[in-house]
Amino acid sequence: MTSTTSIPLATLAGLLADSTRARFCLALLDGRAWTAGELARHAGVAASTASDHLSQLVEGGLLAEERQGRHRYLRLAGPHVAQLIEDLTAHAEAAAQPPTLRAASVAKAMAVARTCYDHLAGRLGVTITDALTARGLLRQDAGFALSDEGLAWFEAELRVPLPPPSGRRPLARPCLDWTERRHHLAGTAGAVLCTTALERGWVSRIGSGRALRVTEAGREAMAGLGLGDPTRVR
Template sequence: MLEGMTAKDSRAGALARLAALAADETRAACLLALLDGRAWTAGELARHCGVAASTLSEHLGKLVGGGLLTEERQGRHRYVRLADARVAQLVEDLTAHIAPDAAEPPRGLRQSGTDSAMARGRTCYDHLAGRLGTAVTDALTTRGLLRQDTGFALTNAGLDWFGALGLELDRRSRRPLARACLDWTERRPHLAGAAGAALCRHVLDQGWCVRIGSGRAVKVTEDGVHALTGLLGIDAAALH
């Protein structure tokens, strides 16, 4: 009995330490910014969070030490990124559980515009999210390429569809091919996992979507509208 209690206490302590890492607004802002899947310099994150470089460095040390971030140095620059897709999923899942009326209202037209762009389309670590992400997910499901009735899973037709795009998925990888990720703006799932990551890379590489500024927001180009309506039958209005 004592041994079981010790194991339980150990997990509780680990959970408490993990929660404490995200319980600071500056560290939370870093985690949200890094959901774009790219590496940021410490200076970029400091400016994004509105804190001094020395303050940000202390927070980054805690996030790296807690296993949520990885870092590398190139010359005098320190780059950090989310440790892996599991950390991204944790951050996105926690964000999705914030009640819409509990979020801080946008400050000014610029912030409102940024929020609107994020809601229309964005990257969630390495896959598509927002209305764009859920529209793609719904279209894949409607066409029988993705199943959602027993959890997210690509059908044989879905595997063939990805192959036809030249996107060969490694079925031996420990990462699931398809995973549901709860969208924090749409409150519905979008496609994550290896398939979601491959599709996101493809639409960006093909120029079907482009990033807006330096953040996570993306917009569909005219080429992207033609491609996605042709491949998946998505209503063009849903892509703007």
């Protein structure tokens, strides 16, 4: 598999220039693995067409694949690819307007709360990031970094200790939110928060896409943990 950092810029741009391949990458920003058939139906293309496009994305290092029996599962090749897609989306969506009522509804839900690969984004993600920063748990004055109090908060209050630091992924990093035009929390800490919110029922998925709905249990939990004003996330 080829790393996105080792292929020519024009080649990388070409991979994402096709609308079908772009739709595949955007769908996979939900952090889950999709079958080739699911992606084909999502993009409205034939299975053979999807297969050709997916092979190009795998060969280009943007997607990773796994085969189980007759099924071919695809996911983004890693957080670095998710960040690339999200950053490009932030630029591309700046002047875009939803063309239909359904698209407008989806866009509104996505703006409130959504997954960005494996972390929380939209108004929800920014609200939580602001709250962590205001409490001194997250520092943004010299890049994104959890303070000692922040590290302790995950274990003592959230009751989910963070894994040891790894050279492959930082504990905390900023990710530009394309709807809020501000940064939300990504990295290992962001992924832990997102997984916890889904497993504890603080958020639920809306349909099969990336949009999330904050539940009443989630609003109570956010308020109790000091994760921002839950009334903002509506």
